[in-house]
Structure formats: C-alpha cells, structure tokens
Amino acid sequence: MSERIYATYFIETPYPVDRAAEVMAGEQSSGTFTRLANETDQLRANHGAIVERIEPLESVDAPSLPMRPLQGGGDSPRYQRANVTLSWPIANLGPSLPNLMSTIAGNLFELKEFSALKLLDLTLPMSFAKAYPGPQFAIEGTRQLTGIADRPLIGTIIKPSVGLSPQQTAEVVEQLVEGGIDFIKDDELQANGPHNPLKARVDAVMPVINAHAERTGRKVMYAFNITGDIDEMRDHHDYVAKAGGSCVMVAVNSVGLSGVTHLRRHCRLALHGHRAGWGLYSRSPYIGMSFIAYQKLWRLAGVDHIHVNGLRNKFSEPDDSVIASARGCLTPMFEPPAPGCEVMPVFSSGQTALQAVDTYRTIGSTDLIFCAGGGIMAHPGGIGAGVRSLRQAWDAAVQGVRLEDYATEHHELAQALEAFR
Incomplete structure (x- = not known):
C-alpha cells in the first residue's frame, strides 16, 4: 500500500x-x-x-x-x-x-x-x-553536553530582553554561572542588534563560560540567538562553535521550515527552537493549528529543544494545553527502527519553584528544560539561591514530597515559597 x-x-x-x-x-x-x-x-x-x-x-x-x-x-x-x-x-x-x-x-x-x-x-x-535530519542532540545529547544525567536542566533568560551591552550581558552570565545555572538563553528579541551584536556578545560571554568550565569541569549551555538570514545564521553558528559554545537558538516561525532545515544540516551545535509568534496559530480555538501538529514539523526539521510555555504562565494558554504540548515532544513520531525524533520541551513564562511539583506530576518526566527569569533573579537570597530553590523544588517533586514539607529543611525553597506565592 x-x-x-x-x-x-x-x-x-x-x-x-x-x-x-x-x-x-x-x-x-x-x-x-x-x-x-x-x-x-x-x-x-x-x-x-x-x-x-x-x-x-x-x-x-x-x-x-x-x-x-x-x-x-x-x-x-x-x-x-x-x-x-x-x-x-x-x-x-x-x-x-x-x-x-x-x-x-x-x-x-x-x-x-x-x-x-x-x-x-x-x-x-x-x-x-x-x-529530514531530525534532532541531532535531542534529550540524550543535551544531557551529555551539559553533564546533567537525570534531572531537569535549570535555565533562565537574559533580562532585560534588550538594552544590555555585550559586557553587561557577560556580567549577568557571570552571576548566573557562579550561581549554578545549567542553561542560559538569549531572549528572542535579542539576536544581532546594533547595540549588542552577536559576535561581540559571544566574545564577551564565552570567556566567562569557558573559565567556569575549566574551574568546575561542567560547561553551562548558552543558547545564542542567531535568528537571521540563511548566510548570517551559518556564519554566526560557526562563530559560536569556534568560541567553544554548545548551542544556538532560532525563532522558528521567523526563519521558516526551510531555514531551520538548512541550518540543521550545517549545524554541529544543539539547536534550540523558540516558538515566538505561536499565538498566531493557537490563540483561537476556531482557526490555526494545535501544538501537537506544529511541533512535529520542527522536530523533523531538526530542533533539539522547543518551547511549550509553562504551568500558570503569564500568557493565555491553559495548563492542559501546556502539558499536552510537552507530552507531544516526548512522544515518538515514527515506529522503530526509524528515530523517534523526541525533543526536550522547554518550560518558561512566569515559572518559579511553585510549578515544579505539578509539572512533574502531570508529565512524569524530568527530560525538560525549566527556565525561570524572575523565579531566579528575583529570589530574595539572590541568583544562586534562586537556582538552588528550583533544584530543591524538583527534588521534592521527584521524591513525592510536599513543597512545604521539603522547605522546612531547605532554606532557599522556603524563601521562594514565601516570595512567589
């Protein structure tokens, strides 16, 4: 047939x-x-x-x-x-x-x-x-690149989204890596603007990440936003790779299926897919497409990670849609022996320690990137305490312990529960 x-x-x-x-x-x-x-x-x-x-x-x-x-x-x-x-x-x-x-x-x-x-x-x-090539690194490869075997990657986004200079960006990165972060990404609004050009940002950020890796033996993954025209993306990918980077990011709707596929065939770094503009397809229940269909296209094109929003997020998407999206990313597309093309879902948008238990309970997996901006940087104990509070929240989630109970012996989590409730 x-x-x-x-x-x-x-x-x-x-x-x-x-x-x-x-x-x-x-x-x-x-x-x-x-x-x-x-x-x-x-x-x-x-x-x-x-x-x-x-x-x-x-x-x-x-x-x-x-x-x-x-x-x-x-x-x-x-x-x-x-x-x-x-x-x-x-x-x-x-x-x-x-x-x-x-x-x-x-x-x-x-x-x-x-x-x-x-x-x-x-x-x-x-x-x-x-x-089609599909993901090059996906879940297992991302874990190998970051040295994190069996828990979520705790990540964040450079904020303010735009306006920082390359050196100011590097100063934020230095605080984050010293605080124990696993993953950092550029905002989708910051790619190669004249106030913070991509190559200047790489030159400022990568020495910080490389020096931290030499001291600790663990390289933080930074997703540099290389969204742009085809030749520009290839050039910027190569620049990040030469500097020792492990990840690049593209806004998939802006670049298109052909752009992502072309980049993936050239790429030797993890490819982080941002879905900026997704609301055009999803906001109305009466027109567009579901994320279940949408994410299959980008998985085939070759992204290794893709955003799925987050529980109790700042946008309009309900929690059941977020969870269905994450489950879709972790579900094989094809029968063996073809590769399943599973990719890492990226939770973001208003995430703090408060969402960890519900996120784990509903998807039953730690194969994800959990990005928090204010949930880390606005923690009363500082950036390092913010990172630790998220790790503690996920430890509680996996162990099946109530956050409030776990917080009695984990000060950073207790501070997060008080600050973000």
Missing part, C-alpha cells in the same frame, strides 16, 4: 458535514470549484485526498468566525461541528515539509464553507523520517 499523509481537523460548518469535508479534500488535492474534463476518475483515485473519518460533535447557533452569508436566505442555519480526518498520497508532494504545509495548512483555512477550521494532529509516513 502506498504511503499516505493523515491530518485531523476540527471544523464547523452550516453545510452538511460530509459535503464540507469533500470540499476540503478537493481543494487541497485535485479538485477546484467545478469538475474539469481532465480530472478523470483515475486521476482522482490516484491523487485525490480522501475523507477518512468524520466524528460529529455538537452544533451551535452562530458562526464562530466571520463567513459569507449563505445563498438563498431562509431560516437561520445551525453550525455543525465535527472532527474530520483527511489523507493524501505521498505521490502528490513527496517528503517535503514546505509543500506539506501548503497541503495540510493552505487554502483550506479560507474556504467559504467553514466558520471554524483548526488542524489538530498529523501523521506522516516513513519517507519523511528518511528525508
């Missing part, structure tokens, strides 16, 4: 659901608004998308998104919701991520038949695993 691509959508339509689903299938494969003479039955059989499954859901009185008025007037329609799975033959596009996007997330969002349409999940054939 030939390989097929499967995509599941949430839809809402005032038309019969089976008819609306067929419109989706036709628009995204061999069909158009009318039957063509050379669109033969054989061509449709070989290249047409198939409606694999329809799961009816509830109906509502009003459209969730604006849509053109129905022709013919009459009584106000009901808007039927459903989950619909379509499939396409791989022969239509080949194992190509950019063309996959055009197929599964292209014109269908504009079809007049729908008052809601959201991509929920995606299943790809083995040919994609063979065509």
Whole structure:
C-alpha cells in the first residue's frame, strides 16, 4: 500500500458535514470549484485526498468566525461541528515539509464553507523520517553536553530582553554561572542588534563560560540567538562553535521550515527552537493549528529543544494545553527502527519553584528544560539561591514530597515559597 499523509481537523460548518469535508479534500488535492474534463476518475483515485473519518460533535447557533452569508436566505442555519480526518498520497508532494504545509495548512483555512477550521494532529509516513535530519542532540545529547544525567536542566533568560551591552550581558552570565545555572538563553528579541551584536556578545560571554568550565569541569549551555538570514545564521553558528559554545537558538516561525532545515544540516551545535509568534496559530480555538501538529514539523526539521510555555504562565494558554504540548515532544513520531525524533520541551513564562511539583506530576518526566527569569533573579537570597530553590523544588517533586514539607529543611525553597506565592 502506498504511503499516505493523515491530518485531523476540527471544523464547523452550516453545510452538511460530509459535503464540507469533500470540499476540503478537493481543494487541497485535485479538485477546484467545478469538475474539469481532465480530472478523470483515475486521476482522482490516484491523487485525490480522501475523507477518512468524520466524528460529529455538537452544533451551535452562530458562526464562530466571520463567513459569507449563505445563498438563498431562509431560516437561520445551525453550525455543525465535527472532527474530520483527511489523507493524501505521498505521490502528490513527496517528503517535503514546505509543500506539506501548503497541503495540510493552505487554502483550506479560507474556504467559504467553514466558520471554524483548526488542524489538530498529523501523521506522516516513513519517507519523511528518511528525508529530514531530525534532532541531532535531542534529550540524550543535551544531557551529555551539559553533564546533567537525570534531572531537569535549570535555565533562565537574559533580562532585560534588550538594552544590555555585550559586557553587561557577560556580567549577568557571570552571576548566573557562579550561581549554578545549567542553561542560559538569549531572549528572542535579542539576536544581532546594533547595540549588542552577536559576535561581540559571544566574545564577551564565552570567556566567562569557558573559565567556569575549566574551574568546575561542567560547561553551562548558552543558547545564542542567531535568528537571521540563511548566510548570517551559518556564519554566526560557526562563530559560536569556534568560541567553544554548545548551542544556538532560532525563532522558528521567523526563519521558516526551510531555514531551520538548512541550518540543521550545517549545524554541529544543539539547536534550540523558540516558538515566538505561536499565538498566531493557537490563540483561537476556531482557526490555526494545535501544538501537537506544529511541533512535529520542527522536530523533523531538526530542533533539539522547543518551547511549550509553562504551568500558570503569564500568557493565555491553559495548563492542559501546556502539558499536552510537552507530552507531544516526548512522544515518538515514527515506529522503530526509524528515530523517534523526541525533543526536550522547554518550560518558561512566569515559572518559579511553585510549578515544579505539578509539572512533574502531570508529565512524569524530568527530560525538560525549566527556565525561570524572575523565579531566579528575583529570589530574595539572590541568583544562586534562586537556582538552588528550583533544584530543591524538583527534588521534592521527584521524591513525592510536599513543597512545604521539603522547605522546612531547605532554606532557599522556603524563601521562594514565601516570595512567589
């Protein structure tokens, strides 16, 4: 049997659901608004998308998104919701991520038949695993690079996001590495701006990290933001590597699938994926795509880590979505012997010692990066105490001990609970 691509959508339509689903299938494969003479039955059989499954859901009185008025007037329609799975033959596009996007997330969002349409999940054939590099370091490699075998990486973000000079950035880094941090990243807003150019920042930061590694035998991972044009990213990657760095970061939505794939094929450092702009896809429940589908694309392209937000975060995303996102990152995409492409989820956004227990309980894994900005830097005992408070919180989580009980013998955790509640 030939390989097929499967995509599941949430839809809402005032038309019969089976008819609306067929419109989706036709628009995204061999069909158009009318039957063509050379669109033969054989061509449709070989290249047409198939409606694999329809799961009816509830109906509502009003459209969730604006849509053109129905022709013919009459009584106000009901808007039927459903989950619909379509499939396409791989022969239509080949194992190509950019063309996959055009197929599964292209014109269908504009079809007049729908008052809601959201991509929920995606299943790809083995040919994609063979065509794309996937993560180079992922979970195991990141642990080897950082020397951390069996606990979360405790990380942070350089703040203020912009405005610091390279030397001021290095001063913050020095405080962090002396405080015991595992992972530091540039903010997504700071890449190669004229007030803090990438190469000058590398020149200021890496001597601090390298000197700390010589003293302690453990190199802190710093994710330098090299988001930019293709040639610029390659050049900056090489500059970081030559300076002894172990990680670079890209804002994946800004660079695109082709940009990330190109960088991954060149890359010899861990590739940290930031999802800045993700809200464009996710904020509405009625249009866009779920993170479950989204993260599969970037895993294939080759990121080793990707952001998933955090519990009780400062943004609009609910906790159940954050946990589903993290679980998705840790779930294999393909059956053995193909690589599973699992990547490290990165928790961030308003995280403190308070979220550790719930995060561990809901995902049951320590294979993650736990980034806290204020949760470290605003700790009453200082940066080192902030780092220790997070480690203590995660120790309590793994041991199944209440934070309050663990805090009775761990002063830094006790300070964090008092400061951040």
